Amino acid sequence: xxxxxxxxxxLNALIALDDLPRQNASQVKNKWGEVVRLVRQSGSVAVxxxxxxxxxLVDASTYRQLTEDVQALKDRERAVLQELEQRFDARLAVLxxxxxxxxxxxxxDTRGKLxxxxxxxxxx
Numbered sequence: 001x002x003x004x005x006x007x008x009x010x011l012n013a014l015i016a017l018d019d020l021p022r023q024n025a026s027q028v029k030n031k032w033g034e035v036v037r038l039v040r041q042s043g044s045v046a047v048x049x050x051x052x053x054x055x056x057l058v059d060a061s062t063y064r065q066l067t068e069d070v071q072a073l074k075d076r077e078r079a080v081l082q083e084l085e086q087r088f089d090a091r092l093a094v095l096x097x098x099x100x101x102x103x104x105x106x107x108x109d110t111r112g113k114l115x116x117x118x119x120x121x122x123x124x
Contacts, residue, residue, distance in 0.1 A: 017053060020046040025054070
């Protein structure tokens with residue numbers, strides 16, 4: 001799976017917590033119908049207690065989308081980790097070949113000297 005996959009759509013559409021419409025806990029308790037209308041209208045409402053946001057109410061479709069987006073991110077993370085594991089295993093297999101120690105020793109013995117001139121520029 002490509003590591004440059006698009007981010008789930010809902011994550012980009014969420015409103016910052018400080019920008020959400022607010023209702024205090026008493027309003028939620030006493031005027032539930034109004035709160036439900038506000039949630040349906042805006043998608044989510046911050047519930048406050050003593051002016052501090054304690055929770056956010058979201059409509060069911062927003063919650064479903066959030067859970068789908070989280071699962072998509074987990075799936076993408078799992079695919080990226082599997083790809084990294086495969087690459088690691090392939091490199092480890094090269095290092096475990098019988099002549100790997102000899103090749104590493106030969107590399108260190110060159111002390112940074114090249115066997116032939118590098119090809120670059122117009123001559124390449």
